[in-house]
Every structure is written in structure tokens, then in C-alpha cells.
Amino acid sequence: MKSSTLYAGAALACALGLSACGGGSGDLPLTVSISGGVTKEGLVLRNEGNGEEVTVPAGAASVQFKKYLSTDDEFNIVTKSVPSNVSTCTISNGKARANYYTIYTVVPTVFCTIKPHPLSVAVNGLNDSGLVLVNGSDRQPVTPPATAGAQVTVSMAQIPEDGSYVVKIFSDPGTQKCDISGGTGSMGATGPSTAPVVTCGPKPQ
Structure with missing residues (x-):
């Protein structure tokens, strides 16, 4: 009889949501930090620990799963899908047992890398040194071709997909004046x- 009474008391305690019993909704929020600048919809995370999935809005710095965890619940965050402009996503601190340390101090983080694409500039009529092209912090000096005036292709730093670029002439060649067209745009897939x-x-006199 005594053991039956103890069993009934334990069952009641579990029903009231004590985390040690492994049930209940818990009181620990599972928040994930988003890094790398996700600019498109399509990133979906899944907690393999309980099967819950969450969609990450474009531009979000963090996202929280709806289901709260109990102490000692295991979570294992994986990427179910990634946006079309993302090459890879890596997850750090994504697998552990829930407690105040793993939830609030060692925050799970998803880092996504946006696909980069080449940006080339065609240069015509160059026959002197000194031409420099810039796009933001990217600065590219242009070497005159062996055959004066022949077309030169200049490779600028790669641009992440959906990113913008504004290529400008930083300095002209010593004896020439250069103009640019089509220098402003965005990088597509x-x-x-x-x-x-x-x-x-020729430089105007």
C-alpha cells in the first residue's frame, strides 16, 4: 500500500510538469542566432530532438522555436532547407541538453554563406598607366594592354548574390580621360x- 501511495504521488508530480520527469512544455526557450546575412526566404530549421520546425524570415538576426524545453531535454538543430542564394549553412552549439547554460550562455548559431559571383569590367581604348577602378573598398589598378587600345577585362572582387555594386573610376590614366557605363547594378543568380x-x-585639352 505504501509503495502504491508513493507511485501515485510521483505520477502526480510528473503531471504537474516537473522537468525531472521528462514531460510538460518546459520553461527554457530555444533561440537560435542567425549570422551571415540571410537576405531571402527559405531557411528552415528543425529541432531533431522533438521534430519541431521553424521558418527564418529574411533579414532576421535570430529566431525562436515555439515549444519550450524542459531541463535535460535534448535538442539537435539542423537545416531542413536553405534560401536559393545560399551556398552552405553551418551550425555551432546546435546539439546539447537543455539547461540554463546551453540556452542562455552558449547560444546556438547558424552561419550561412551567400553565393558569390564574379564581376568583370571591360576596358576599351586604354594606352597609358594610372587607371584605377573601385567598388566600395575593392580597388583594382588596370595595366595597359600590350597592344595599345585593345580591350582589357578587369576582375573585381566577387559580389554576393542579391548584393549591389557601384563601380567607379578612382583615377584616370596620365594622358587619358575614361568614362564608365553600366557600373551600377545588382548581382543575380x-x-x-x-x-x-x-x-x-585622349584627355581634353
Whole structure:
């Protein structure tokens, strides 16, 4: 009789949601930090520990699963899907047993890498040194071709998909004046939206 009474008391305690019994909704929120600048919809995370999934809005810095965890519940965060402009996503601190340390101090983090694409600039008519092209912090000096005036292709730093670029002429060649067309645009999945072209000619007297 005594053992029956103890069993009934333990069952009642579990029903009231004590985390040690492994049930209940818990009181620990599972929040994931999002890094790498996810710019498109499509990132879906899954907690393999309980099967819950959450969709990450574009531009979000963090996301929280709806189900709260109990102490000692195991969580294991994986990526179910990634946006079309993302090459890979890696997860750090994504697998552990829930407690105040793993939830609030060692925060699970997802880092996604946006697909990069090449950006080239065609340079025509160049026959002198000194031409420098810039796009933000990217600075590219242009070497004149062996055959004066022949077209030169300049490779700028790669641009992440959906990112923008503004290619400008930082300095002209010593004896020439250069102009650029199509220098401003955005990077699509198949390449830049414009074709940057630099045309150089004699410097006006």
C-alpha cells in the first residue's frame, strides 16, 4: 500500500510538469542566432530532438522555436532547407541538453554563406598607366594592354548574390580621360544586372 501511495504521488508530480520527469512544455526557450546575412526566404530549421520546425524570415538576426524545453531535454538543430542564394549553412552549439547554460550562455548559431559571383569590367581604348577602378573598398589598378587600345577585362572582387555594386573610376590614366557605363547594378543568380564598360580616350585639352 505504501509503495502504491508513493507511485501515485510521483505520477502526480510528473503531471504537474516537473522537468525531472521528462514531460510538460518546459520553461527554457530555444533561440537560435542567425549570422551571415540571410537576405531571402527559405531557411528552415528543425529541432531533431522533438521534430519541431521553424521558418527564418529574411533579414532576421535570430529566431525562436515555439515549444519550450524542459531541463535535460535534448535538442539537435539542423537545416531542413536553405534560401536559393545560399551556398552552405553551418551550425555551432546546435546539439546539447537543455539547461540554463546551453540556452542562455552558449547560444546556438547558424552561419550561412551567400553565393558569390564574379564581376568583370571591360576596358576599351586604354594606352597609358594610372587607371584605377573601385567598388566600395575593392580597388583594382588596370595595366595597359600590350597592344595599345585593345580591350582589357578587369576582375573585381566577387559580389554576393542579391548584393549591389557601384563601380567607379578612382583615377584616370596620365594622358587619358575614361568614362564608365553600366557600373551600377545588382548581382543575380546568373550574373550582374549590367555590363560595366570603361571607355578611354585622349584627355581634353
